[in-house]
Amino acid sequence: MNVSFYGHTRQYHGIKGEIDANISKVLESGQYVMGPMLKQFEAEFAAYTGKKHAIGVGNGTDAISLTIMALGLEPGDEIITHANTFFATAEAIWIAGCKAILVDCDADTRCIDPKKVAAAVTRRTKAVIPVHLYGQCAPMREIRGIADQHKLLVIEDNAQAIDARGDDFRIGELSDAVTTSFIIQKNLGTFGDGGAVYTDSDEVDARVRRLRNHGSSARDHHSFGFNSRLDDIHAGILSAKLKHIGEWSEKRRQWAARYDAGLKGIPFITLPHARSGYRHVYHLYEIETRDAADRNPLLAYLNGKGIDAKTHYSIPIHKQGGYPWGKDAEIRGSLANAEKNAASCISLPIYAELTAEEVDYVIEAVRSWKK
Numbered sequence: 001m002n003v004s005f006y007g008h009t010r011q012y013h014g015i016k017g018e019i020d021a022n023i024s025k026v027l028e029s030g031q032y033v034m035g036p037m038l039k040q041f042e043a044e045f046a047a048y049t050g051k052k053h054a055i056g057v058g059n060g061t062d063a064i065s066l067t068i069m070a071l072g073l074e075p076g077d078e079i080i081t082h083a084n085t086f087f088a089t090a091e092a093i094w095i096a097g098c099k100a101i102l103v104d105c106d107a108d109t110r111c112i113d114p115k116k117v118a119a120a121v122t123r124r125t126k127a128v129i130p131v132h133l134y135g136q137c138a139p140m141r142e143i144r145g146i147a148d149q150h151k152l153l154v155i156e157d158n159a160q161a162i163d164a165r166g167d168d169f170r171i172g173e174l175s176d177a178v179t180t181s182f183i184i185q186k187n188l189g190t191f192g193d194g195g196a197v198y199t200d201s202d203e204v205d206a207r208v209r210r211l212r213n214h215g216s217s218a219r220d221h222h223s224f225g226f227n228s229r230l231d232d233i234h235a236g237i238l239s240a241k242l243k244h245i246g247e248w249s250e251k252r253r254q255w256a257a258r259y260d261a262g263l264k265g266i267p268f269i270t271l272p273h274a275r276s277g278y279r280h281v282y283h284l285y286e287i288e289t290r291d292a293a294d295r296n297p298l299l300a301y302l303n304g305k306g307i308d309a310k311t312h313y314s315i316p317i318h319k320q321g322g323y324p325w326g327k328d329a330e331i332r333g334s335l336a337n338a339e340k341n342a343a344s345c346i347s348l349p350i351y352a353e354l355t356a357e358e359v360d361y362v363i364e365a366v367r368s369w370k371k
């Protein structure tokens with residue numbers, strides 16, 4: 001049996017009529033950039049997230065960098081994030097001209113460790129970017145507390161956890177702005193690139209709208225900005241998919257529970273740690289080998305059995321070629337947990353359209369591995 005890592009075409013076939021209808025609507029409208037479908041999706045997404053504003057942008061990286069600029073952060077300002085997120089979180093900080101401060105993650109959840117954030121704050125620190133890694137919220141109450149104490153801005157990088165929530169907080173409730181990515185493989189993904197910023201701030205809304213469109217808010221009038229808009233065809237695809245996100249998250253959670261039950265007790269791996277009371281939406285089902293030396297052999301074994309397991313992310317940001325990539329960056333404190341995560345992580349296939357047979361086949365394959 002082959003088990004692919006993604007279910008994009010299965011998902012498309014499941015709601016083909018709805019997607020095709022929206023694409024056709026856009027094509028027939030004659031308006032493909034900043035048109036009515038983008039406006040419609042922005043209104044739907046704002047309502048879904050419970051925020052006053054949602055702004056569609058070109059991708060999730062721009063969503064972060066434009067938000068940093070819209071919040072008035074300046075070159076040299078320190079922004080704290082963690083070393084085991086996707087590279088783009090730090091990259092966006094550099095694009096905005098700021099300094100990335102990398103701290104460690106929690107040993108269990110692999111989200112940012114608030115204690116490490118608190119220890120890394122200096123008088124130059126202006127913001128923190130927690131990432132809702134793998135589909136589970138970062139501990140926002142603790143991060144909000146640190147931000148209040150030191151007057152820091154908080155930007156949630158929610159590229160991976162649409163439809164997740166914390167125990168007593170929603171995404172967006174405890175921050176200045178939230179960013180997301182709609183790239184193909186995200187829980188809410190289009191057939192290409194896309195992203196969004198959502199916020200209650202009128203100022204951030206107005207600034208991101210200008211920044212994404214050549215610094216323009218009126219025809220022929222420009223200031224500093226970029227070309228980073230969410231195209232209407234993608235907005236139409238996302239509008240169709242948004243209606244299904246709840247049921248797709250439930251399916252992901254169901255497959256994660258099946259993996260949890262089937263993989264329990266295997267001595268050579270640890271399973272994802274879901275925080276009590278949090279709604280984890282399993283963008284990734286990330287296991288770790290207890291011994292880092294087992295990771296590559298186990299991964300190769302699974303691949304050899306037709307299972308497209310991967311790693312997220314096997315090279316932490318501070319070990320990327322050329323770090324700090326000619327840009328301003330600093331490590332504060334030990335990054336031992338992030339390094340252990342990078343050396344031992346394996347992502348098993350997880351998406352709504354998997355079948356029970358496929359999940360069980362993956363479980364059996366992991367169980368059958370011998371050192």
Ligand SMILES: Cc1ncc(COP(=O)(O)O)c(C=O)c1O
Pocket residue numbers: 059060061062085086088089131157159160180181182183193194195
């Ligand atoms: C945590 C995180 N941040 C930022 C991004 C960047 O998004 P994009 O690829 O749309 O630029 C991604 C995904 O790609 C991500 O996983």
